[in-house]
Amino acid sequence: xxxxxxxxxxxxxxxxxxxxxxxxxxxxxxxxxxxxxxxxxxxxxxxxxxxxxxxxxxxxxxxxxxxxxxxxxxxxxxxxxxxxxxxxxxxxxxxxxxxxxxxxxxxxxxxx
Numbered sequence: 844x845x846x847x848x849x850x851x852x853x854x855x856x857x858x859x860x861x862x863x864x865x866x867x868x869x870x871x872x873x874x875x876x877x878x879x880x881x882x883x884x885x886x887x888x889x890x891x892x893x894x895x896x897x898x899x900x901x902x903x904x905x906x907x908x909x910x911x912x913x914x915x916x917x918x919x920x921x922x923x924x925x926x927x928x929x930x931x932x933x934x935x936x937x938x939x940x941x942x943x944x945x946x947x948x949x950x951x952x953x954x955x
Contacts, residue, residue, distance in 0.1 A: 846870070860939065862891025866952075881954035887912065887942040895919065895939035898932055903954045905930040905940065910948035915939035 852866045870882040880901055887893065887910075895915050905914075911925040917936035924930060924940075932938045942948040 844874070857893045858896040858939070859894030860892035860941075862942075863888050864891060864893060879953070879955050881952065883952050884908075885950050885952045887940060887948040887950075889942060889945050889947060892941040893939055895937055897937040898934060898954075900934070901954050902934045902936075903932040903938075903952060905932075906951045906953075908949040908951065910942065910946050911944060912948045913941040913943065915941070 846869050848867065848869060850868070852868070853863055854866065855863050857864050865886040865888075867884040867886075868881065869884070870876055870879055872880050885905075907924055907926050907928045907930075909926050911923065914922045914924045914930045915938055916922055917932070917938060930938070930940075940948075
């Protein structure tokens with residue numbers, strides 16, 4: 844499978860956060876790739892956040908491609924992150940992400 848989709852979904856106040864994010868889905872559950880629910884490029888707009896939320900049925904990884912932000916880990920610790928960092932959220936853990944800068948934050952999100 845080769846996929847180069849240009850389709851994007853814009854979400855306002857994701858998981859109770861503020862502002863908007865764009866999700867460019869490359870693989871979803873409908874593709875029936877075993878063990879993988881989502882593979883997407885996510886763009887977090889300047890001064891926007893992904894609200895703190897729990898992953899009860901799956902795990903997620905963020906790989907930051909561009910920009911910097913604050914990752915809220917499973918203990919709600921605020922950890923500075925930047926391009927090249929990997930944030931891992933295990934099944935049952937909670938997390939959030941804040942982009943408090945004037946630049947977009949781009950990352951790859953993998954839900955498995």
